[in-house]
Amino acid sequence: MAMSNSAMSKAPLFPPATAPTPRLRSCMERLWWRLIQPAPASLLYVTVSLLWLLGEDLLAWANDIRQPAILDLLRVALAIAVSGGLLYWLLRTHADAIARARFAQRQVEDRLRQSLEAMEAQAAERAAERLESQQALELLNAARLQVETALGDSEERFRQLAEHIREVFWVWGVTEQRLLYISPVYEDLWGRPAQHLLERPLDWIDAVHPDDRPRIYAAHFDKSASGMDEEYRIIRPDGTVRWIWDRGFPMHDEYGHVHRVVGLAEDITTRKLAEDQLRRQQTELAKTSRLSLAVELASNLAHDLNQPLAAIVAYTQACLGLLRQDKADPRELTGTLEEVVNQGLRAGSIIRHLRELVQKNPTASQSTLDLNTLIHRVIHYAQLELRQASVTLKLELMDQLPAVLADDLQIQLVVLYLARNAIEAMHESNDGPRLLTLRTTLQDKNTALVTVQDTGPGLSKEAACRLFQPFFSTKPGGMGLGLSVSRSIVESQGGKLWATPHADRGISFHFTLPLYINPFHPSFSPPHA
């Protein structure tokens, strides 16, 4: 806007030329137009023409009559007519010339004006252009200044960034085979002077923990090709260990060759420690929950065991009572004592179960395992609950299911937990059939699949999302650890645990376990063959 305003307010560059008016032409014009052009001129013209046409005849006639006075008069008149005609012609010719000249002059003037105007327009245009280019230049200057400032800023910012961020910023020259730049944080983090890197470019690797060093050496030599993304420990001179997350990105020159690798090395010690702690807590939690599952199992066993013991004690004391009262009928005593023996045997078989459960797996170790047998054994413990909740059990176990490789006790706990969970879910629902289905099958040739399906009320969407979160429970007294622990158990055995809700009723829990592959078995084929 400012530019157009200034353009318009500017005076024309060249002042307009004034037309010249010669005095003579003005007089002649005036003479012609005022004196000769009007009617007397026409009259004179006719008279002269007549005189011209009749002159000879009149002269002849004058000669004939021999009147010298008239002849002279005629001669004078003729002379006047001739001179008048001449004068008229002259004037006329001159007036035409003046008119033509005037026309031409006008034309010239017009053309001059036009060209002047054109010139003026052109000049204005050029002025505008000049202004424009001037402004553009100014803008360009401003922009350049800005760019320069920005560049300065960005350099400054880069410098600030590189020198103040927690991360060590480094640039490795591939052809130079040395560090071209490393931010000063390096010295703080590594506790080694950056100066050393000038003498020995790989000085930083010396600080890497011996366990991580070979890997980092390899990563360092590979980084110009594929970049790097490594986590490793460094030992600082004071002996403290820091975790470093080091990433490098290859940079290509105009020919497409990697000429530099730029990277960031970050101190992730805090995060690592937090992760470690979390993992430890999770392990601890899983252990505790596994323990609580085992305690529950033991409680069941204790109940089972106390039944025959109570019977034995009661039978024996009844016998003693009868004997003391001398009312003992030997036949009755025989029957009672036989019952005592039976109950003793019953207790023994329960103990055997317990021993199977505990002694077979003194430590959590993987062994070959028949899932069908395991399920039968687990169901034995759940009998009481099944009866209490009036749940019908349906077993759909695959014949000749190959053995899996897993920890016996832990998988028993998972199956027991899932079965019990299903029973509890159905116990709460008041309507519909109560059917617990346990199914074993092969998911693929290397994986066994176990499904525990109930006909309980199922799950809300919200509950389904949070199902496996620790401490989430839909049960009033539930700790909410069972499923998350079960999942961690299954995953620790190389399997997966998940749930699929049914559209109509209930929910299915599935878990997979890897099959045991006997390398000496004829049907053995490597897993990825």
Added chain:
Amino acid sequence: MNDAPTVFLIDDDQAVRDAVGLLLRTDGLAVETFTSAASFLESGAAERAGCLVLDVRMPGMSGLDLQQQLRARGHRTPVIFMTGHGDVPMAIRAMKGGAFDFIEKPFQGKTLLERIHAALKLDTCERHRRTQRADAAARMAQLSPREREVLERIALGRYNKTIAAELGISVSTVEIHRKRVMEKLQAESLSDLIRTLALANDAE
């Protein structure tokens, strides 16, 4: 109906039922056994004198559930719980629910018998007191409203004169009411009268 106090033994485990039943019978107790809480409720035995010996964990209705049901129905039969493996919250729940005792399997026969005898004694006393209360309440029901007013004031230890003034009747009328009350409640003394009133109030 058998009026002799009976031990009602409820356990889903056949061996326990058999053995404990034998033990109790050896001691001369009348024993009836049930395989589940539901079958006990159906038999109508809850009405009868005696005590319950009950396993906590049973299929269907648990021992604790049965105890609740009995309380809800107004039965006061003492309950002794047996448990194969008891925990503290379970015992607390049982005792809060009014259990007579809570014993763990396996148990000394003597212990169980002692507890059973105590429970039976309690039940007998309770039943006797309940009968007395019902009796007193029945006798109280015979009183006219005016007689009841007079009785209430006698119980508060007022003199006949005071009662007459309060009720706006003559002293001789108070004396007549008093005599009627003594007759209707079959009381021979003032203390008899007060005891009957207290029993009747308890029954309410």
